[in-house]
Amino acid sequence: MTSIVLVQPEIPGNTGAVGRTCVALDMELILIHPLGFEISDKRVKRSGLDYWQHIRLVEFGSWEAFMADRAPRGDQMFLFEEFAARSFYEPDYPADAYLVFGRETKGIPEPILAAHREALVKLPMRSTQVRSLNLANTVAAAAYQAVRAHL
Template sequence: MLNIVLHEPEIPANTGNIGRTCVAAGARLHLIEPLGFQINEKQLKRAGLDYWDKLDVTTYVNFEDFLAKNPGAKIYMATTKARKKYTDVKFEDDAYIMFGKESAGIPEEILVDYKDTSIRIPMFPDIRSLNLGNSVAIVLYEALRQNDFPGLEEAGNLHRLSWDM
């Protein structure tokens, strides 16, 4: 199972949206405090809709607590400061993919220890970053694609029309 890690997320609607994406993708969500909101906040629940109770979510008091409770985790750091693209790595099926807070990203004092597993989403140079929820969806679904979408429904079904017509 893939793992999404949010380091000090600030905007409840982003975290709610990411929670919903994690439920749809079968991923776990890890939240590293301090959070910019309360877990029970209305905006968080609204963005996660009725999926929040289905979410496998764990909260940690800080990054050191996260590391202590997930020993040996292979952590990819999604950051605009990385040299490798997210498509340049092969994500393990139990990888941890960490994203930083909306206003500042992942602190450089953490990134220096993860130079080899830091990844970026390419974009025009004059753009600071993408929305956090969009970034998570892009990288998470690439990791799922690389692992052949384990356990996910890959084909839909039209009720009124047949594809075989």
């Protein structure tokens, strides 16, 4: 099963919308703490609508705890970063991929990026007027691309 990993998300509405995408695609949602909100925040559930109860949610206290528990293979990891050299269209995503996204304001913390440079991918932008997309939109695009070969 493909998993969406949000590292220290800050905006509850984005996390709720990502959760809805996870339900739609039968994916697990992994949240890496600290969060910028309480998971019980009504804004999270409102964005997830009545789907929130169906989300396969797993939380970890830190990136290190996630890595220790899951021990993902190198070919499972895809870290989405706007400055990556490789397009997210290039990889062949395994069915058990981890799609990793960072905070809305700062992205994935630098120590994590440094440890996984070979796993960096980006959504290509055709316009120079846009630096990045909303986190929920980016996750949706990436999730559908990752599962395309497995549908």
